[in-house]
Amino acid sequence: MHAYPAGAPLGQIRTLAYIIPTDKPEADGTIAWNSTTLVVVEVDAGGKTGLGYTYASASLVPLIEHMLAKAIEHRDAFDIPGAWLAMQRSVRNLGREGLAATGISAVDCALWDLKAKLLDLPLAxxxxxxxxxxxxxxxxxxxxxxxxxxxxxxxxxxxxxxxxxxxxxxxxxxxxxxxxxxxxxxxxxxxxxxxxxxxxxxxxxxxxxxxxxxxxxxxxxxxxxxxxxxxxxxxxxxxxxxxxxxxxxxxxxxxxxxxxxxxxxxxxxxxxxxxxxxxxxxxxxxxxxxxxxxxxxxxxxxxxxxxxxxxxxxxxxxxxxxxxxxxxxxxxxxxxxxxxxxxxxxxxxxxxxxxxxxxxxxxxxxxx
Ligand SMILES: [Mg+2]
The missing domain is CATH 3.20.20.120 (Enolase-like C-terminal domain)
Incomplete structure (x- = not known):
């Protein structure tokens, strides 16, 4: 019998935000900015760590920690479609677009990175x-x-x-x-x-x-x-x-x-x-x-x-x-x-x- 690799339960999600000044003042046709906010997410399972991120707002950190992390708690690391759906449902009453979507995006990227690492494969x-x-x-x-x-x-x-x-x-x-x-x-x-x-x-x-x-x-x-x-x-x-x-x-x-x-x-x-x-x-x-x-x-x-x-x-x-x-x-x-x-x-x-x-x-x- 061939043994397929098993997943592992997701551990804790860590989320941190960073505000990085631009090298010069920047603007486009509708807004101007002097900094970019990076939100980094890490999630562990089976001794590996998945990394994801988004460019959004520091106000995303509590949303990920309090809502999205709870929605995917203890889920099998290989069940990315299940985690993705659970996150989408958890933000239904907030609206799935905007900030909530950037949070789901960062977590989903971390889950795919994690799955590839658990299988020891490049994501591509x-x-x-x-x-x-x-x-x-x-x-x-x-x-x-x-x-x-x-x-x-x-x-x-x-x-x-x-x-x-x-x-x-x-x-x-x-x-x-x-x-x-x-x-x-x-x-x-x-x-x-x-x-x-x-x-x-x-x-x-x-x-x-x-x-x-x-x-x-x-x-x-x-x-x-x-x-x-x-x-x-x-x-x-x-x-x-x-x-x-x-x-x-x-x-x-x-x-x-x-x-x-x-x-x-x-x-x-x-x-x-x-x-x-x-x-x-x-x-x-x-x-x-x-x-x-x-x-x-x-x-x-x-x-x-x-x-x-x-x-x-x-x-x-x-x-x-x-x-x-x-x-x-x-x-x-x-x-x-x-x-x-x-x-x-x-x-x-x-x-x-x-x-x-x-x-x-x-x-x-x-x-x-
Ligand atoms: Mg554009």
Whole structure:
């Protein structure tokens, strides 16, 4: 008789929040910020520790400790679908979206990391590895940046990291955006150029700007209008130059959100974020929905967290190499991926996600 590996009961969940200042003031079309909050979750079972995280708010810590931890207490570490459902049900009366979803995401990522470690497998192998490496696009170009900041950041991504595409924020001062886009275009040559308005514009404004951006070979217009305006996004797919795609989905917290966005025909490329949409489990649901609609998928932010699942889902075009998160992952996670020729590659010699959190380095950022 062959013996299949047994799971182990989940032990205690530990949750800590860290507030990390940005290297410069940052803004996009709708908000400005000077720091990023990282919430780290660890869960033990069978002598191993699973690690997950999300970028959210320190107010998430008690929600995870008091509600989510209780919902999955003593569960078998291999029963991730059961744990995921129990967490979803536990927050029903709070609302499954927003903060609750970011907490479920962090815990779900920790459970997948734990399961892979218990089986002594890299997570990509446990999920089923479709591709060896994942293309990245450099993402930053904040509206607070000077032209020189923009040149410096974009030339680094193109020259040092080999990125085939870069993305910049627009929409806080639409009059100035064609000039900023021109600076970016002159810096990156023939590489792909994406813009992201974070929902700052209305349909007519977006269509007007897109006509200019079309001349500048912009190939991707992210959240030209609010991602809640599915009809507006749908209209823009017809109004934009033919070679310019509409992308949205980063505020998707549930499979229903992605389904509605896809059913509305609102996007050419769906974005999903495992640190918000229900973790590895939720990201795979989004990927399957995109696949069923014949729509490409792009992973949003938190590149180290996405790398293994990005290797395992169909129709994944690329993942976002977001400046703030790349910087934090490099500072605080041992095993964070390094780009090479425009791709990142999972280290298959390490089990799970291959990441270890550097608690002592992070100590000075602890939120209290
Ligand atoms: Mg965006």
């Amino acid at each position: 192998r446990l999920l089923g590895q479709l591709r060896a490496a994942v293309p990245i696009y450099g993402s930053g170009g904040f509206t607070t940046y000077t032209d020189d900041d923009l040149r410096e950041q974009f030339s680094r991504w193109v020259a040092d990291d080999g990125c085939r595409w870069v993305k910049m924020k627009i929409g806080s001062d639409p009059e100035r955006d064609p000039h900023r886009v021109e600076v970016a275009r002159a810096t990156i040559g023939e590489r792909g150029l994406f813009v992201d308005a974070n929902g700052a514009l209305d349909v007519k404004q977006a269509a007007g700007l897109a006509a200019v951006f079309g001349e500048q070979q912009v190939s991707w217009f992210e959240e030209p209008v609010s991602s809640d305006d599915l009809a507006g996004l749908r209209r823009l797919r017809d109004l934009l130059p033919r070679d310019m795609e509409v992308a949205a989905g980063e505020y998707g917290y549930t499979a229903d959100y992605f389904r509605r966005m896809l059913e509305a025909g609102a996007v050419d490329v769906l974005q999903a974020d495992a640190s918000r949409c229900g973790g590895i489990t939720g990201f795979m649901q989004a990927a399957i929905l995109a696949d069923a609609h014949h729509i490409a998928l792009s992973a949003h932010c938190a590149p180290a967290l996405h790398l293994h699942v990005a290797c395992a889902v169909p129709r994944l075009r690329h993942q976002e190499w977001f400046h703030d998160h790349v910087r934090i992952e490099r500072m605080l996670f041992d095993g964070a991926p390094m780009p090479h020729d425009g791709v990142i590659t999972p280290d298959l010699s390490r089990p799970g996600c291959g990441l270890e959190f550097k608690y002592s380095d992070a100590q000075r950022y602890r939120a209290h």
